[in-house]
Amino acid sequence: MKKTTHATTREQASRDLETFPPQMPSRRVAVIGAGAAGLVAARELRREGHAPAPVVFERAVGVGGTWRYDDAASADPLGAGGVHGSLYASLRTNLPRESMGFLDFPFVADEGSIDPRRFPGHQEVLRYLETFARRFDLLGLVRLQTEVVGVRRSRVDGVGAGAAGWTVSYCSRKLAGGELQEEEEQSEVFDAVVVCNGHFAEPLLADIAGIGGWPGKQLHSHSYRVPDPFHGQVVVVIGYHPSGMDISRDIAGVAKEVHVAIRAAPAEMQSATAHANLWLHPMIECAEEDGSVVFQDGSRVKADSIVHCTGYKYGFPFLEEDGIVSVDNNRVGPLYKHVFPPQLAPHISFIGLPFKLILFPVFRLQSNWVAGALSGRIELPSPEEMMLDVMAFYSDMEARGWPKRFTHNLGVEAWTFEYQDWLAEQCGLEKMEEWRRVIYVAARARVLVRPESYRDEWDDDQLVAQAHITSSTATYGLASVGFSSLRGHAIKEFR
Numbered sequence: 001m002k003k004t005t006h007a008t009t010r011e012q013a014s015r016d017l018e019t020f021p022p023q024m025p026s027r028r029v030a031v032i033g034a035g036a037a038g039l040v041a042a043r044e045l046r047r048e049g050h051a052p053a054p055v056v057f058e059r060a061v062g063v064g065g066t067w068r069y070d071d072a073a074s075a076d077p078l079g080a081g082g083v084h085g086s087l088y089a090s091l092r093t094n095l096p097r098e099s100m101g102f103l104d105f106p107f108v109a110d111e112g113s114i115d116p117r118r119f120p121g122h123q124e125v126l127r128y129l130e131t132f133a134r135r136f137d138l139l140g141l142v143r144l145q146t147e148v149v150g151v152r153r154s155r156v157d158g159v160g161a162g163a164a165g166w167t168v169s170y171c172s173r174k175l176a177g178g179e180l181q182e183e184e185e186q187s188e189v190f191d192a193v194v195v196c197n198g199h200f201a202e203p204l205l206a207d208i209a210g211i212g213g214w215p216g217k218q219l220h221s222h223s224y225r226v227p228d229p230f231h232g233q234v235v236v237v238i239g240y241h242p243s244g245m246d247i248s249r250d251i252a253g254v255a256k257e258v259h260v261a262i263r264a265a266p267a268e269m270q271s272a273t274a275h276a277n278l279w280l281h282p283m284i285e286c287a288e289e290d291g292s293v294v295f296q297d298g299s300r301v302k303a304d305s306i307v308h309c310t311g312y313k314y315g316f317p318f319l320e321e322d323g324i325v326s327v328d329n330n331r332v333g334p335l336y337k338h339v340f341p342p343q344l345a346p347h348i349s350f351i352g353l354p355f356k357l358i359l360f361p362v363f364r365l366q367s368n369w370v371a372g373a374l375s376g377r378i379e380l381p382s383p384e385e386m387m388l389d390v391m392a393f394y395s396d397m398e399a400r401g402w403p404k405r406f407t408h409n410l411g412v413e414a415w416t417f418e419y420q421d422w423l424a425e426q427c428g429l430e431k432m433e434e435w436r437r438v439i440y441v442a443a444r445a446r447v448l449v450r451p452e453s454y455r456d457e458w459d460d461d462q463l464v465a466q467a468h469i470t471s472s473t474a475t476y477g478l479a480s481v482g483f484s485s486l487r488g489h490a491i492k493e494f495r
């Protein structure tokens with residue numbers, strides 16, 4: 001793949017809100033979603049000189065995506081029910097803030113912080129993303145309360161399918177005087193579409209034998225907000241990833257007993273539970289009509305509720321008619337490096353599909369790659385070569401015995417930083433700093449051994465100091481976003 005050599009010079013010249021001179025092809029681009037991925041995609045597209053500026057469609061009332069806490073959960077305790085947010089009230093980040101932020105817009109505590117902790121509550125992340133949007137003047141690009149309901153190729157004879165244009169259909173729904181006003185569906189044609197719709201909204205449920213006859217209540221973590229409804233109950237929580245760990249402890253504070261069903265060996269993790277009323281078990285064997293939940297080791301409890309902390313499904317309902325990608329057991333494909341459908345690249349792309357890695361910096365790199373591919377600054381391989389790469393990746397997974405649902409899981413140790421380093425190289429951008437890598441790996445290890453306290457106890461202060469020194473070498477003018485003083489941690493754009 002051809003790399004650019006002039007990207008850095010161009011980008012340095014384009015500091016802040018300026019765009020590149022329009023020497024390269026400029027595209028009219030639609031971005032779907034204004035979460036962390038959509039916001040940084042919009043910034044990178046505009047910086048690349050794509051004009052007019054991208055249009056960002058966002059169905060919520062504000063930007064921030066997942067990080068907009070929504071008190072109202074879905075009416076269907078096991079379904080999405082049109083609710084995007086999956087945050088619970090007590091949620092704090094599961095990564096230290098200095099590792100989580102965009103490389104060129106550090107997530108450091110400042111005077112405007114509402115929660116300066118190293119692992120802050122969700123409100124602080126939303127504040128950070130809103131500040132990012134204001135800092136880069138992105139809010140004017142976002143059409144709020146506007147849901148994309150269809151994306152289809154507009155075919156023109158003799159022109160490549162992707163290049164012929166994309167018709168984006170959308171509906172505006174606005175609350176006015178307490179009434180929901182829905183405008184008629186409208187359509188606009190764009191040269192390219194960047195999909196940033198998030199993938200933590202559509203619940204994935206555990207398949208439990210006998211659950212049909214089991215009399216208790218069930219809930220997916222998507223709809224969990226506070227522990228109060230579980231007061232005095234016996235609760236089974238399925239899953240022990242960050243949400244399962246948090247929610248089981250949240251509930252243990254009010255419930256009679258909490259039993260967590262996990263895939264890993266419970267015996268190894270039992271010592272980590274400081275709650276006297278919280279137990280770890282192997283996965284569930286079956287549920288019975290008398291209210292029993294039976295675990296694979298033969299142990300059983302009579303439970304009042306089951307909480308599924310079992311993850312989410314990818315979904316692109318607005319693409320369904322056109323067969324642009326398919327979703328099979330949480331494999332979205334075919335996608336070259338998780339971003340481009342080979343036959344349609346670079347005219348449609350997907351930002352934010354990988355998980356188990358440091359997300360925000362990866363969103364930025366993917367966005368820069370897309371923006372550069374659309375302008376011609378970065379050359380992609382041929383569709384055939386991209387497809388061969390995808391097939392080789394699938395074969396490799398199969399040879400290792402990994403299920404399809406692992407396709408976008410980049411948390412496998414050997415891959416943790418390979419993907420972002422590769423993207424950085426394509427884009428001609430700097431690789432992620434060493435301190436950030438070390439902090440991230442150490443934080444992930446601490447979650448497993450100290451799930452109760454990993455957010456408040458650590459032993460890598462030296463690295464934190466290094467992170468802050470790096471941030472303080474920056475030069476952003478912060479007055480416009482209210483960062484008058486940053487306790488020595490200035491913010492800058494560095495590449």
Ligand SMILES: Cc1cc2nc3c(=O)[nH]c(=O)nc-3n(C[C@H](O)[C@H](O)[C@H](O)COP(=O)(O)OP(=O)(O)OC[C@H]3O[C@@H](n4cnc5c(N)ncnc54)[C@H](O)[C@@H]3O)c2cc1C
Binds near residue numbers: 032037243359
């Ligand atoms: C419980 C939980 C805890 C997490 N904790 C962390 C953490 O500690 N650290 C971390 O780095 N990450 C964490 N994450 C991951 C988090 O999802 C990412 O940090 C990031 O916010 C994802 O951004 P996104 O833009 O890809 O998706 P989202 O934030 O989901 O944004 C997608 C946006 O698209 C909009 N949208 C969707 N469909 C349409 C449509 N048809 N039309 C218009 N708009 C649409 C949505 O309204 C939404 O605003 C957590 C996730 C969850 C669920």
